[in-house]
Amino acid sequence: EVQLLESGGGLVQPGGSLRLSCAASGFTFSSYAMSWVRQAPGKGLEWVSDISGSGGSTYYADSVKGRFTISRDNSKNTLYLQMNSLRAEDTAVYYCAKVPNRYCSGGSCYFDYWGQGILVTVSS
């Protein structure tokens, strides 16, 4: 059974940093791309970033480019999102999600499994 478990969320002041983790199990982690998708309170879904199975390719939404860094440790079956220079508008539930292919591209970028989500609140 595929399981994705996020951790590392919480309350942080504007300009601060936070690192989210997503522990994966139930599948060969290194064979699949992974993504982060967020949802602001009461709002819709927004794709944030994704990373290929090897970790060699990464992509970001313009809203987080230069501030967030996605990475993975395939030996630990764990996905990360380092979030720096946080803003109030980054407040959201962050979901990690599995992509059913090694790369998120060419029509194959949908999300077939999701974690339960972790809340990040940016406020003073």
Next chain:
Amino acid sequence: DIQMTQSPSSLSASVGDRVTITCRASQSISNYLNWYQQRPGKAPKVLIYAASSLQSGVPSRFSGSGSGTDFTLIISSLQPEDFATYYCQQSYSIPWTFGQGTKVEIK
């Protein structure tokens, strides 16, 4: 960026009703369109990928169609567990974008 527009934004329906939700892309996206269901307080769940392929384990009352810019999600006979918000998502080009959601409520 490709804009995804869903209609309606919300609808009220009864158990057993046939429900249709549409999604329009701001440019052609071939069949690179996916549908998700999100129940309150839960993570989204994929229902349909590549416009019309049913994800494993999803009931056959869900179906998808369309190509180019116009797509449709149909629930053939609404069940109590189907009351949720539905999102479309394009996987044609980065940034992957979602529609604003369609909330299906109980009439």
